[in-house]
Amino acid sequence: MGFKQVTLEDVIPLRHIVLRPGKSVETCYFDGDDASTTRHFAWVEGDQVQSIATVMQSSKRIDGVKIPLQLRGMATNPEQAGQGIGSRFLQALHEELDDSWWCNAREVAVRFYERNGLTRIGESFDIPGIGPHYVMVYKKTAGSK
Ligand SMILES: CC(C)(COP(=O)(O)OP(=O)(O)OC[C@H]1O[C@@H](n2cnc3c(N)ncnc32)[C@H](O)[C@@H]1OP(=O)(O)O)[C@@H](O)C(=O)NCCC(=O)NCCS
16 A cells, blocks of 8 residues: 556546546647656555556756656545545655656646645746646755655
């Protein structure tokens, strides 16, 4: 039970239910999902995947600093949302990763990411079909987990 690295196929069901509801399963696959440097993670309880995210090498320059990793496809099982699983997942992820990472955060999730150590960068922008997003960043420092 807890945080672990999983396979791409392990994250597809929750991606589909939470992030692409009503769309075909093909829409749940991201460019880079099967790259050798891409890692898929889950919070597992019993044999149930309760929270997921994927970390890819995709660097972005933020405030003059190169942030090497991108987090994509963060989602919690809707029946378990709001109970702290996503936060426990992100705290474990901070410990797992040796580098800083960024993500395109849905507006509804900004407060969740801020509570978990991320900072919002710049103005909101629209991802067609999904809605308003902000770039957010988690800066790994010598003192951080
Ligand atoms: C955002 C999400 C991953 C958080 O996971 P979680 O296990 O519910 O996280 P926690 O219980 O630790 O924290 C809940 C926080 O998420 C926020 N949240 C965002 N969407 C939510 C949803 N659909 N249901 C419940 N909480 C949600 C809550 O407002 C809460 O923030 P607050 O405590 O500051 O009010 C999860 O709610 C989710 O999958 N949301 C829908 C998909 C999504 O927006 N993913 C992020 C893409 S960038």
